[in-house]
Amino acid sequence: DGRGDLMADYGLYLVIIVAGWLATDMWRWLGVIAGNRLQEGSEALAWVRAVATALVMAVTAKLIVFPAGTLESSPLWLRLTAAGLGFAAFLLLGQRVIVGVLVPLAILAAGLLWL
Numbered sequence: 001d002g003r004g005d006l007m008a009d010y011g012l013y014l015v016i017i018v019a020g021w022l023a024t025d026m027w028r029w030l031g032v033i034a035g036n037r038l039q040e041g042s043e044a045l046a047w048v049r050a051v052a053t054a055l056v057m058a059v060t061a062k063l064i065v066f067p068a069g070t071l072e073s074s075p076l077w078l079r080l081t082a083a084g085l086g087f088a089a090f091l092l093l094g095q096r097v098i099v100g101v102l103v104p105l106a107i108l109a110a111g112l113l114w115l
C-alpha cells in the first residue's frame with residue numbers, strides 16, 4: 001500500500017524532528033528559564049560560566065591538536081604558534097574577540113601559504 005509507505009516515511013521524519021528538538025532546543029529553553037532565576041553574582045552562575053568556558057576551550061584544544069580538513073596538513077608548531085600569538089594579541093589589545101579570531105587566522109593563513 002503506497003499510503004502506508006508514505007506514512008512510514010513521514011513517521012521517520014517526525015521522529016528525527018522530535019529527537020532533534022529534545023537534544024537541542026528543549027535544553028536551551030530550560031537553560032533560559034533557569035538562567036532568569038539566577039542572580040548575577042551567584043555561585044551557580046559562576047559555575048555555569050566556568051563549565052561553558054571549559055567546554056569551549058576543550059573544543060578549541062581538540063581542533064588545534066587533532067585538526068581536520070586543510071589544517072590537518074599543517075604542522076602542529078604552526079597551529080600552536082597561531083593560538084598562542086592570537087591569545088597574546090587578545091590580551092594585549094583590550095580583550096576584543098575580533099582580535100582573538102583574526103590574528104591567529106592571519107598567522108595560519110600566512111603559514112599555510114609560506115609552507
